[in-house]
């Protein structure tokens with residue numbers, strides 16, 4: 001297939017997965033975490049991923065985010081086959097294109113809010129310290145935490161921590177945001193706050209979002225729901 | 236990038252005060268111990284005045300004589316130094332010495348004095364600091380004038396705070412007129428003494444003609460070369476000279492010896508004298524001693540290094556999720572290894588700096604307690620550079636392995652909390 005052809009084929013698709021399979025092998029055990037997944041996510045879409053516990057949602061999101069390599073299948077990001085890239089190139093793609101939000105926030109406890117938010121920019125070339133700081137301040141402002149930049153994560157509520165994590169995910173202005181149960185550790189009021197931020201990002205900045213959730217109510221607010229059962233795509 | 240790493244390291248170390256404290260204690264104590272030992276060795280390897288010209292000096296001390304029936308290791312006679320060593324090509328100045336001890340009773344106090352019995356050139360090779368008067372000359376030596384130089388301490392014992400110039404000192408049956416007072420040097424340096432007088436006064440005909448094993452012997456010599464770079468050729472000429480030595484009145488057939496640097500002499504003394512040693516005089520003792528000291532240093536550092544590796548492994552494991560996050564947001568493994576190494580280097584170098592301060596304090600104490608009489612120890616620039624190098628090696632050793640291990644961990648696994656999670 002020529003590059004030209006590949007590009008016309010995947011015109012508006014941010015992500016395209018074809019025949020993706022993920023098998024975890026240990027000495028005695030073989031777990032098929034994902035089998036024959038075919039997904040296409042369009043530019044500007046807000047997609048939710050649902051399924052029972054252990055069905056492979058996180059595995060799928062990790063594959064989508066290039067955090068984990070599939071055992072089989074092809075994946076294209078903006079039309080580019082990313083399954084063949086080397087480790088450092090993948091790291092750069094993640095840095096430029098993707099932002100992550102985790103269920104348990106994964107903030108660096110030793111660093112203040114602003115330093116946490118700056119992390120993705122550290123691995124981007126050509127940014128000065130003051131530029132990084134400026135961008136981090138903007139991101140923190142977007143999640144409404146401008147008054148907490150000097151706090152350590154342990155000094156914040158769960159909802160605030162997740163907002164810091166969102167600021168970190170968007171500071172590099174990625175086109176794709178991946179969130180693994182972002183409200184899973186939060187009460188519903190805090191969860192709604194987070195959802196509001198995600199919706200705003202999606203609507204006002206055109207950020208494409210894929211979000212794993214257990215909550216039908218939250219899934220209903222998204223454009224489309226992908227359902228996974230036992231590693232298989234059921235809808 | 237390095238600036239970011241340094242900044243980050245600083246933030247993390249400040250944030251983890253307990254870990255930082257424990258690590259710094261371990262690192263600084265280890266380094267301080269090493270520095271104290273290093274400073275003392277360094278002092279003897281690169282001694283202060285009167286060894287200013289040490290880089291151009293070679294010493295001829297104990298030699299080995301071989302006969303059919305026996306082996307002797309001894310300082311040779313005056314004649315050996317005078318007839319065989321003095322004429323070697325490249326020798327700019329040459330001095331022969333021997334020593335003796337005298338029991339004297341200044342002011343009724345029984346005192347043992349070490350007399351260094353030297354020629355006039357001795358004072359040209361070694362630049363003693365004179366508090367009063369001046370050294371005796373080679374002419375004084377040739378003319379067998381009854382003159383002496385005393386040390387600061389000897390002056391104190393005999394004359395209190397008064398001047399010693401022109402006064403006399405009696406050693407055994409002979410009385411000498413004091414012409415100079417030299418500042419004390421550390422008694423652990425071989426050039427030190429309580430009193431010096433001309434070697435010609437005591438020389439017997441046997442001393443002058445003897446080589447080895449004809450009577451007492453007991454003479455050593457010092458060669459001063461024009462240039463430090465001349466030393467190897469002088470040493471080679473010395474070796475070439477040995478087979479030409481004629482042994483007048485004994486059944487000694489050949490000798491083994493070396494003209495060694497000051498450090499080489501001390502290395503030989505450290506390794507000891509073994510009459511079974513077939514390579515006596517032919518071995519590079521200085522290099523051997525340095526190798527041994529390095530091995531000991533490494534051995535001594537291994538334990539705290541392993542300990543620090545352990546602490547680092549658990550510290551880095553604790554930060555598995557941080558590593559996962561950084562990688563998720565685009566950090567390469569190399570960037571992470573870099574970050575952890577810089578963190579560890581910052582830690583060990585701060586530890587090294589504290590170690591230098593601790594060592595300096597201990598050395599001040601050793602100096603003032605007089606454990607090495609008259610020696611003044613410091614962490615000098617050379618020792619400090621060594622310390623910095625050692626702490627860097629320490630930092631790399633203890634940082635690279637855990638960092639590398641951790642940076643290789645798959646992201647998903649790191650995010651779950653590490654290797655065992």
Ligand SMILES: Nc1ncnc2c1ncn2[C@@H]1O[C@H](COP(=O)(O)OP(=O)(O)O)[C@@H](O)[C@H]1O
Pocket residue numbers: 024025031032033051052053054055056057058059060
């Ligand atoms: N590193 C791993 N090694 C082996 N099996 C794994 C690993 N990670 C996940 N799995 C298995 O893969 C399946 C899907 O896991 P996951 O994607 O985490 O599910 P979900 O996020 O939907 O709860 C589960 O059966 C899980 O036990």
Ligand SMILES: [Mg+2]
Pocket residue numbers: 057058059
């Ligand atoms: Mg999950």
